[in-house]
Amino acid sequence: MDTAKNMEGVAIDPTTILKNCGLKRTLGRVKILDILIELDRPITGKELLNRLGTDAVDPASVYRTLNVFFDLEVVHKIEGADNINRYALNRGEDMHPHFTCRTCGKMECLTMTTFPHIDIDSMEEGYLVERESISLVGLCPRCRL
Amino acid sequence: MDTAKNMEGVAIDPTTILKNCGLKRTLGRVKILDILIELDRPITGKELLNRLGTDAVDPASVYRTLNVFFDLEVVHKIEGADNINRYALNRGEDMHPHFTCRTCGKMECLTMTTFPHIDIDSMEEGYLVERESISLVGLCPRCRL
């Protein structure tokens, strides 16, 4: 039995992931998952397309695939401060802030940073908060020089 | 002398604002400021255009104006969870989270909610954090019914 807290041992290979959520194992999906599994930070559709290279999967299919993955919680979708969506494999981590470098555009997961409590008591009654996110923007070490 | 903490008494009329930042007083800018001054929540370029009505200012001019205002810190720009920028008059408030209703798309400033401290010590050395934002998404009382 694997809980969200104990997924280290879970085999995360494309075939298993696709089987587990009842999706057909297509070449495009496998290639996309290969990239996302390899990577430890959220990337844009554009970067994903670049990494897929010239033997490309069609952009429409890539975006469609990412949406399917997101709906099935295979990936996280993070809205960037630059209004571009980024996607990362859902490894069952706790909620965490994200940092984006305004120069190179790379986003990083701050998985080690405790997600602070947000006091919503002061909001008017009647609101339903379904999702919250914290986004930091600045310069990464490389771009800071 | 007016500090950011003590702006209540500051006259916030379009003419003064424009003069203070050395911008020409044009009809479009005045109309835009009228709307932003009246309103207490961030709105999209689209909503701003709608409010300007048929005697419209050109969309290009509206977006250009918003960018100019943002650069001069006349307005805040908030990136929404829906990847659409929203703008609100800069009244010198403290930093605060924003709530967006996923149904009606209205964004609200949670000015009464204390902005939690984000522990960035656990980030690798060498990062420069210039900006941070907190975004809540859910349903507003009206859309919750």
Add this chain to the structure above:
DNA sequence: ATTTTTCTTGCAATCAAGTTGCATTTGCAT
């Protein structure tokens, strides 16, 4: 008050991220 200079606008074209309709192809269960 007129001229001159500088800034701003409108318009149309353009861009980028992402979506959609539809014919064709592919994975997979039988």
Add this chain to the structure above:
DNA sequence: ATGCAAATGCAACTTGATTGCAAGAAAAAT
């Protein structure tokens, strides 16, 4: 092997936003 549901490629389209450029309006200079 066969058949059907699901997925893809392609092209067209949507939306938020930006840009080049000629024409127009403000402010400054005379």
